[in-house]
Amino acid sequence: MKSVTHAFVERRSRVNELLDIILNSYSQIFFSTHRPFALLIMLVTFIDFYTGLFGLISVLTAAVAGIMLGFNRVTMRKGLLGFNSLLAGLGLGIYFSPSVYLLIIVILASLFTFLISVSLQGVIGKYGLPFLSIPFILGLWAFMLATKSFEVLGVSERGIYTLNELYTLGGTNLVKAYEYLNNLTLPDPVRAYFFSLSAILFQYNLLTGIVIAVGLLSFSRIAFSLSLIGFFIAFGFYHLIGAEVTSYDYSFFGFNYILSSIALGGFFLIPSRNAYLWMILVIPFVAILTISLNAVFMQFKIPIYALPFNIVVMLFLYSLKFREKYSYRLSEVYFQHNSPEKNLYIFLNNKERFRYKLFTPIKLPFFGTWKVSQAHDGEHTHKGVYKHAWDFILVNQEGKQFKNEGDYPEEYFCYNKPVIAPEDGVVEEIIDGIDDNVIGQPNLKDNWGNTLIIKHNNEVYSKLSHLKKGSFKVKKGEDVKFGQIVANCGNSGRSPYPHLHFQIQQSPYIGSVTMDYPLSNYIVHEKDAFQLKTHSRPEKEQLVSNIETSDLLVSALSFIPGQILEFKTEADSIVTWEVKVNEYNQSYLQCKNTDAKAYFENDQNLFYFTYYEGKKKSELFYFFQALFKLQKGYYQNLEITDQYPLYLTYPKAILWFHDFISPFLLLIRSQYSVQYKKIDDAITPSQIQLTSGLTNYFLKKKINEKSFRITIDRDGISDINITDDNRQIKLIR
Amino acid sequence: METLKKISLIVLLGFFSTIVYAQQNTEKKIIEGFQNSYLHEASGNLAEAILDLKNVYQADSYPINLRLGWLTYSSGMFSESQSYYNKAVALKPYAVEPRMGLVLPLAAMGNWDAVIAQYHKVLEIMPNYSVALHRLGLIYYGQKDYEKAEKYFEKVVNLYPFDYDGLVMLAWTEFHLKKYRQAKVLFNTALMHTPTGASALEGLKLMQ
Incomplete structure (x- = not known):
């Protein structure tokens, strides 16, 4: 019985996987994995039944090939290896009359495009770039040029006798509905926008455009608004330069701007003011490239499809890789959630919550609760390049740091108390053998006194100074763990009274300058309350401790x-x-x-x-x-x-x-x-x-x-x- | 009293019969007028043909206004023609006949906006009227507005899928719209109708 249930669960998960591969291939045309959007796109491809059918056959071919050849299931499930085949199938399906020969050609073209996708993923993927719709363009060019000499393929009559097809499907009412839509008085640019959306699926149909626009809006408000911005910027640009482009031509270029705008403004970059600004600056490149590429390719009667979009988006994304400084203001998407909104909200949340995630979690170098006697930018010695350091002392309930008169180091509460490794690391340097000072008489010759430097990683070292002579519990080169006692607090070096000097530095030397580096977490003890501080810097007079876990x-x-x-x-x-x-x-x-x-x-x-x-x-x-x-x-x-x-x-x-x-x-x-x-x-x-x-x-x-x-x-x-x-x-x- | 009644009846009868007679006489004259105008038109004497109808002219007569519209148009009097056709349109506003006439002087005077408006009106009344559809398509094609032309030729071809003119015009329109697949199919279909069709052959040659 158990094995039957197991088999059923397995079958169900396989069906789900296949469904994901198929449907996401539809929505990936718009970088999405939103299921309702996928269904809508799929539905409109079937406005022309055979085109829809050949599209579906292409996706199925790519899916089966991918599963049989054992390609990455996650990539497949996201539809990334299927959408190019789908586009190739739709392109061929709408051009030729349905026949067995066409079926064979479509399957071959789908496979061919699929292989280009996989190969490009390997070649371009190495540079951290997406292959976008290059595979479909190459695949369709190859097949369309070759099919000119395939006599068995009849050029499809579809799209010519549309009214007759509609009449067959839904009688006069459907014809009337179609004509109503066609006669809708929409401003030319708006019509062109909808037609452009439909042209992505090789259609020239207002209804398809409207349905896709609705789907896009339901999938993502950011993607939808970007599609409008990108489209109309290019439209405005054409008018500005007085390009002779008919609105029909424009419809067939338009999706280049729509896709470029979504890709740069909201998908491969985190949607932000800067991403939008760059998108606005880059769209005219797409517009210019569209005209120039079209002038060349039309000589050979080859449509440019989405070539300008592919070139410009890749160019821009690749250029960004050479930035020397990362900026939150124009951030690439490192983990793709296939939704501009998700990418944005996760990015904002991560920026707020985990911006220090890659930081070494340095903690306080002592047990119990100590007081910060000098913090960053301190009034005594923490100045200039040495300003990012802390001095800690121990105080009693009255706030005093010593008993009796405090004339001897032993009278200070922190004196001889254990000092611990603030994080895992390796002992890089030890200076020992310097005597404790008489109270009030710092040793200006051996400034740092007995000191321990721990290497936490190549760029983060912690330095603990003024330690007690001979108290070291570790040796140079020894591994240490957070919380391990390494030495005791003393009064050596430039130290008028016992305290623990603690600083983070970028290099392993005794005299290295300090680095402004936050402590990963600690508790601030106030009179009747506690505060958890994460990735913060203890401040003067604060009583601080590491978290004592329960x-x-x-x-x-x-x-x-x-x-x-x-x-x-x-x-x-x-x-x-x-x-x-x-x-x-x-x-x-x-x-x-x-x-x-x-x-x-x-x-x-x-x-x-x-x-x-x-x-x-x-x-x-x-x-x-x-x-x-x-x-x-x-x-x-x-x-x-x-x-x-x-x-x-x-x-x-x-x-x-x-x-x-x-x-x-x-x-x-x-x-x-x-x-x-x-x-x-x-x-x-x-x-x-x-x-x-x-x-x-x-x-x-x-x-x-x-x-x-x-x-x-x-x-x-x-x-x-x-x-x-x-x-x-x-x-x- | 009886006598008075009889006299009144006779007078009334006499009055009505006079009216009926007069009317019959007028209709006869109008028909004769039409008859003469046809004869004059056939012999190429358009001025006489116009006069024949002007002699029996009645402002509220749809047939006279319509025919005068045609005759004046044929003799190059475009403004007059326009005015007669307009009267005919006003008399029978649902009729497409006078509007299809009205477009003639309008077009002759180059008033294309008005021509387009008339065709739209015709199509509003008779959405599938292929002549109007074809002519509107031609106007837009001439204005190089291929997108609009396509809409009308497409309908013509859907109504008459094997009509040479419709096929060729839609094919050229699609050609200009860079819809080469459609253009190819349409030119080929046109050649099935007229295998030697020069226009279709030329189109196909351009797309090779």
Whole structure:
């Protein structure tokens, strides 16, 4: 029985895969994987039944070839290897009369185009460039030129006796509807825009254009607005230079501007003011290239199709690769989500949340809570090229750093206290043998005193100075781990009283200049409150400590691959999530019922979700929202805030309209916050309660909110209470 | 009293019969006028032909205005022709006949906008009238507005798929629109109709 179910599941997933390959090949024409849009495009290709049919046969041919030859399934599923074959099939299908011979030609052309796609992916892909629709152009040119000598192929009559075809299909009413559309009094440029959209599918049909425009709008507001901007800029440009282009010609060039505009303004670049600006500057190149290429190719009666779009987009994207400085203002899309909106919102969210992701997570170099006696740009010694350093001391509850009179180093609380490695690394340099100073008499000769330099990577070194002579617990060249005791605090070198000097530098030398480098996370202790600081710089007078993790939280948030989490809902149904790791080494929870995935990161101190994909009705989505970001120490009333990616949590209707202006202006916010509410015993806790919430804002106005109460016990997360728009939902372990 | 009644009846009868007679007489004259004008037209004497009808002219007569429109047009009196045709149009506004006449003097005077407007009116009344469709197509073709020309020729060809003129004109239009596939099919079909059709042969040669 089990094997039967397994076989069924496998068959279903294969059907799904094939469906994805086919449908995404349609929507990929517009860089999309939006299923309704794919269906609409597919539908309009069937306005001419045989053209639609040959298009579908082409996609199927490419899909079967790809599966049989074993090409990358992810690339195939995204439709990336299929859309060029589809276009070739449509081009041939509309040109020739349907026949068995045409069927053979279409299958061959589809295969040929598919092979060009794969090869170009290898050749151009090496340079990080997309092959766009070059394969289809090459494939169709090759076949169209060759077919001139194929006598068995009759040129298709379709598109000539349209009214008769429509009459056959739907009688007078359909003919009337067609004529009504054709006689619609639309301004010429608007008609040309719709015709251009239809020309992408080799049609010259207002209805097709309108349907595609509607599909484009439903897929992406950014792509839709870009299509209009690009089209009309080129239109304006032609008028400006007085080019002799009929509106009919224009319709057949128009999609070059539409596709270029979407590609540069919103797809291969993150939609932004700068991306739009560059798109506007680049569109005239496409316009000029269209005229010049057309002048050459028309000599040979070869249509240029989307050649200008391909050339200009590749040219621009390739040029960007040579930038010496990365800029957030004009950023390429490094992980393609096939939606300008998703690309934008994920980019903005990542910029806010993970801009320091590639930074080495340097932490504080001591146990317990120390005080910053001198911070960056300090008034004593942290000046000039040495300004990015900290001095730490230990103080008692009255704020004093020593007992008695403080005349001897031993009277200082920090003296001889362990100093730890602030992050994993290798001991690069040790200076030892310098005596502690008498209080108030710094040793100006050996400025740094006893010093330890740890190499964390080729460009990040940490330096700990004024250490106690002979206290080193490590040797030069030795590997160290974060938290490992390396030496003790002392009073050597230019140190009037015991303290720990800590700086980050880019090179391994004792005298290297300091580098402005944030600490990955630490807790600021205020009078009655705590603050979690991430990627920040401790400030003067602050009392700071590393996060002291709570075993209860650490164990509840330790998700090990293969682990199963089960929760009972109020309806007594069971939701099951499995911890998994994908080929990119990303950990995620996968809901067995809905297939939804919630990706997370889990380090020593923090647990946070990065991304969610799948149905939002899944309980996993609540889990994702509730535990969006947590630190693993318990600090009473500590509050952490963060931002959700807008496309996941913001109300769809408002977001839909906001999408139009999102590349320039964000008026909306989806905020996460969590409070550490209750612990039953500070020393040996058995239960911790957290409350978290999601609040959506339009400007400063609250739009809606959700709240979550999470209870954690020794066996992990015991329950989550969810309040979503007055609806109460409960997940119980 | 009885006598008075009888007299009144006789007078009334007499009055009506006089009217009927007069009317019969006028119609007879008008028909004769038409008869003469046809004879004069056939013999090439257009001035006499016009006069024949002017002699029996009635402003509210559709036939007279229509025929005078034609005769004056034929003798080069375009303004007059236009005015007669306009009267005919006004008398029978739903009729396409006077409008198809009216376009003649309008075209002769080069008033193309008015010609186009008349054809549109004709097509509004009779959407599938192939003559109007074809002529509108020709006007737009002459103005090099191939996109518009295509719309009308396409309809002609859909209504008369094997008519040489329609096929050739649509073929040339498609040729200018760079729709070579369609042009090729259309020229070839035109050659099936007239295998020696010079225009179709020339078109195909250009596309080789």
